Amino acid sequence: MNEAEADKMWRARVLTIFPDMFPGPLGVSLTGQALSRGLWSLQAIDIRSFAEDKHASVDDVPFGGGPGMVMRPDVIGRAVEAARSGVEDLPLVYLTPRGAPLKQEMVRRLADGPGLIALCGRFEGIDQRVMDVFPGEEISLGDFVLSGGELPAMTLIDACVRLLPGVIGAEASLEEESFETGLLEYPHYTRPREWRGQAVPDVLLSGHHENVRAWRHAQAEEITRQRRPDLWERYGHGNI
Numbered sequence: 001m002n003e004a005e006a007d008k009m010w011r012a013r014v015l016t017i018f019p020d021m022f023p024g025p026l027g028v029s030l031t032g033q034a035l036s037r038g039l040w041s042l043q044a045i046d047i048r049s050f051a052e053d054k055h056a057s058v059d060d061v062p063f064g065g066g067p068g069m070v071m072r073p074d075v076i077g078r079a080v081e082a083a084r085s086g087v088e089d090l091p092l093v094y095l096t097p098r099g100a101p102l103k104q105e106m107v108r109r110l111a112d113g114p115g116l117i118a119l120c121g122r123f124e125g126i127d128q129r130v131m132d133v134f135p136g137e138e139i140s141l142g143d144f145v146l147s148g149g150e151l152p153a154m155t156l157i158d159a160c161v162r163l164l165p166g167v168i169g170a171e172a173s174l175e176e177e178s179f180e181t182g183l184l185e186y187p188h189y190t191r192p193r194e195w196r197g198q199a200v201p202d203v204l205l206s207g208h209h210e211n212v213r214a215w216r217h218a219q220a221e222e223i224t225r226q227r228r229p230d231l232w233e234r235y236g237h238g239n240i
């Protein structure tokens with residue numbers, strides 16, 4: 001790969017106290033193959049290597065009291081600066097339950113950009129001043145609390161990487177996926193034609209492409225209407 005190609009590569013830099021968790025699931029299947037083919041790059045940076053005391057501490061007790069420990073701003077600050085060096089255009093993303101819930105449109109926007117620096121919290125989270133000094137995007141995986149930001153970072157990176165050009169062979173398959181059209185996806189069927197008394201819907205065996213397309217679209221609408229009234233309303237059918 002020449003320098004110009006390397007410059008264009010989508011980059012993920014992950015700040016974590018558990019760098020050994022990476023690439024983990026990102027190293028297999030689609031994302032793993034894309035990583036080996038140089039379609040994106042991954043660097044896990046150990047936050048602890050930026051600690052300066054003899055115990056390599058990254059956390060301390062919270063001012064004001066209360067349970068748990070808080071990640072120190074001085075240590076994280078040095079780690080963020082190191083992660084940014086040479087790639088100042090990469091957006092900083094802090095994975096936190098207080099962030100905006102992750103949506104496919106955010107994934108699409110991040111995948112269209114140069115990459116991201118994912119900051120993974122542990123303990124009670126990160127000293128607020130880090131995000132005040134290094135503004136970034138705060139993203140949540142959902143309304144639940146995990147023990148660390150690494151799984152959310154992997155999830156976000158996985159979702160971005162599969163949208164990068166060349167990662168998925170049949171790119172048309174992306175266009176029909178859940179959320180891309182504003183609807184959940186239609187149900188899929190494969191061989192055998194009959195299984196445990198359940199037959200594949202006739203229309204899918206008809207070879208009539210327009211009927212198949214219409215059936216799938218109707219199914220996608222029905223599933224979205226039943227399961228996700230919020231999406232259905234945004235799609236423009238909430239008042240039907």
Ligand SMILES: C[S@@+](CC[C@H](N)C(=O)[O-])C[C@H]1O[C@@H](n2cnc3c(N)ncnc32)[C@H](O)[C@@H]1O
Nearest residue numbers: 095096121124125140141145146147148149152
């Ligand atoms: C135990 S959690 C801290 C939770 C925090 N005290 C709170 O109540 O919001 C430790 C770290 O896990 C990550 N984390 C946990 N749940 C998450 C979620 N739903 N989305 C994104 N990151 C999450 C964050 O990086 C967080 O700093």
